[in-house]
Amino acid sequence: MLTRLVSLTAVTALAVMLWQALVTLAELPPFILPGPLRVAETLWASRALIAHHATITAAEVLIGLALGALLGGLSAIGLASSPMSRRLIRPMMVFSQAIPVFALAPILTLWLGYGLWSKVAMALLIIYFPVTSAFFDALMRTPQPWLDLARVMGANPARLMWHIRVPAALPGFASGLRLAAVYAPIGAIIGEWVGASKGLGYLMLLANGRAKIDLMFAALIVLALLTLLLHAGVDRACRRWLDGAATR
Amino acid sequence: MRPAPPALVIDGHARIDGLPVFGPLRLSLAAGRITCLLGPSGVGKTTLLRLIAGVDDVTTFTGTITASDGLPLTGRMALMAQSDLLLPWLDVLGNVTLGARLRGARRDLIRARQILNQMGLADHLEKRPDALSGGQRQRVALARTLMEDRPVILLDEPFSALDARTRAEMQDLAATHLAGRTVLMVTHDPAEAARMGHAIVILSETGLVDVAPPPGPVPRPVEDPETLAAQGRLLARLRAPAPGPVPC
Numbered sequence: 001m002l003t004r005l006v007s008l009t010a011v012t013a014l015a016v017m018l019w020q021a022l023v024t025l026a027e028l029p030p031f032i033l034p035g036p037l038r039v040a041e042t043l044w045a046s047r048a049l050i051a052h053h054a055t056i057t058a059a060e061v062l063i064g065l066a067l068g069a070l071l072g073g074l075s076a077i078g079l080a081s082s083p084m085s086r087r088l089i090r091p092m093m094v095f096s097q098a099i100p101v102f103a104l105a106p107i108l109t110l111w112l113g114y115g116l117w118s119k120v121a122m123a124l125l126i127i128y129f130p131v132t133s134a135f136f137d138a139l140m141r142t143p144q145p146w147l148d149l150a151r152v153m154g155a156n157p158a159r160l161m162w163h164i165r166v167p168a169a170l171p172g173f174a175s176g177l178r179l180a181a182v183y184a185p186i187g188a189i190i191g192e193w194v195g196a197s198k199g200l201g202y203l204m205l206l207a208n209g210r211a212k213i214d215l216m217f218a219a220l221i222v223l224a225l226l227t228l229l230l231h232a233g234v235d236r237a238c239r240r241w242l243d244g245a246a247t248r
Numbered sequence: 249m250r251p252a253p254p255a256l257v258i259d260g261h262a263r264i265d266g267l268p269v270f271g272p273l274r275l276s277l278a279a280g281r282i283t284c285l286l287g288p289s290g291v292g293k294t295t296l297l298r299l300i301a302g303v304d305d306v307t308t309f310t311g312t313i314t315a316s317d318g319l320p321l322t323g324r325m326a327l328m329a330q331s332d333l334l335l336p337w338l339d340v341l342g343n344v345t346l347g348a349r350l351r352g353a354r355r356d357l358i359r360a361r362q363i364l365n366q367m368g369l370a371d372h373l374e375k376r377p378d379a380l381s382g383g384q385r386q387r388v389a390l391a392r393t394l395m396e397d398r399p400v401i402l403l404d405e406p407f408s409a410l411d412a413r414t415r416a417e418m419q420d421l422a423a424t425h426l427a428g429r430t431v432l433m434v435t436h437d438p439a440e441a442a443r444m445g446h447a448i449v450i451l452s453e454t455g456l457v458d459v460a461p462p463p464g465p466v467p468r469p470v471e472d473p474e475t476l477a478a479q480g481r482l483l484a485r486l487r488a489p490a491p492g493p494v495p496c
Contacts, residue, residue, distance in 0.1 A: 147303075149327055152301050152402075153347040154350070159349065159350050159352055163349055
């Protein structure tokens with residue numbers, strides 16, 4: 001734990017030094033790339049503003065993540081339960097992945113408005129496939145000897161799913177959720193860029209438009225921290241409840 | 249009162265993708281007796297067992313598998329495999345009552361406790377499989393098999409991964425508690441066949457050969473001279489390149 005903290009601090013310090021070196025050596029003006037100190041000052045001075053927008057983005061991401069995990073999980077179970085649904089729905093799912101989520105953002109904004117829900121929908125859309133796909137693959141890879149045993153026992157398919165296939169596939173679900181934790185903020189930010197009056201993505205666009213590059217960087221750093229925090233939280237939750245399930 | 253166990257006759261041959269796995273052969277399992285099916289790896293012993301169990305979807309079996317009472321076998325068999333197949337997320341009691349759970353039937357916890365008591369596992373009811381030794385895990389698997397209370401028991405090399413002492417203990421337990429059921433035990437261990445088999449059948453590339461078992465009730469003592477001699481003859485027979493006239 002301590003060594004991790006030390007190495008984290010060292011990496012951060014190194015990155016900040018490189019940043020400052022780049023600014024100093026290339027003599028970049030602040031409206032192109034502000035130095036770390038300047039960004040830190042802005043971050044502190046505008047902390048209330050940034051916190052307000054960060055809360056909005058965090059809410060979008062968290063709701064999107066929860067709904068995406070729920071929908072993705074249920075879809076994977078549905079697909080794994082019935083070969084018919086696989087034949088019908090899988091091609092549609094793959095096709096839907098051929099449409100860039102960016103292209104859907106304006107439509108979602110049109111349908112769901114400028115508020116929270118169009119961003120939630122974006123986050124959901126972007127994580128739905130990785131979650132479903134990872135969980136579904138794991139559900140289809142239940143060790144054959146367990147399936148044989150259950151068959152000889154006369155298992156009913158729904159109970160087989162609930163008592164053996166789902167628990168055995170939870171680590172797969174967990175790897176889907178870990179990906180989702182990194183993707184969900186991307187979805188929310190795209191949503192905010194396309195049309196919003198709140199959120200870190202909106203704040204970044206606004207700051208950029210007013211040449212407040214230091215504010216933009218401050219918002220960017222908060223966004224990155226938010227994503228890291230989310231990933232760490234999801235990772236922890238997965239370790240605690242999902243990863244162990246199949247090996248415990 | 250349990251209905252009398254049926255005798256089984258398996259008559260036919262098996263192919264995978266047109267390539268013969270075994271046969272034509274005719275295997276009879278005497279009612280209420282342990283039949284040991286002995287043979288080297290790769291001659292189709294396990295395939296034969298899986299066909300009887302009704303869990304083999306890749307092999308084409310041409311012929312009949314019939315019970316002497318004329319009733320279908322489905323729902324009258326229990327399976328025990330080489331690996332214990334315990335579900336790591338369930339405790340011992342949960343694993344032993346898995347069958348009822350998968351069928352949506354009421355779990356008879358009183359009987360489960362009795363059986364686990366007989367297996368010497370009374371102190372381990374709430375433990376997860378990873379907290380048990382290999383021998384204990386295999387005893388839980390035997391308890392789960394007994395819990396199913398089926399007249400026909402299929403054992404697929406159930407003790408081959410255990411150390412010699414534990415294996416002998418398991419053979420004693422299994423022979424005692426499976427008495428009165430029709431048991432097919434697939435094994436590659438001549439010692440096991442000599443100890444456990446009311447009847448011993450060798451499956452080789454050329455077909456089935458009945459071998460007279462040593463005298464005495466099963467499980468026969470490990471140090472019994474006649475059992476040891478039979479074990480030696482069985483091994484010699486297994487090593488013979490073609491089924492020669494080895495006297496038994």
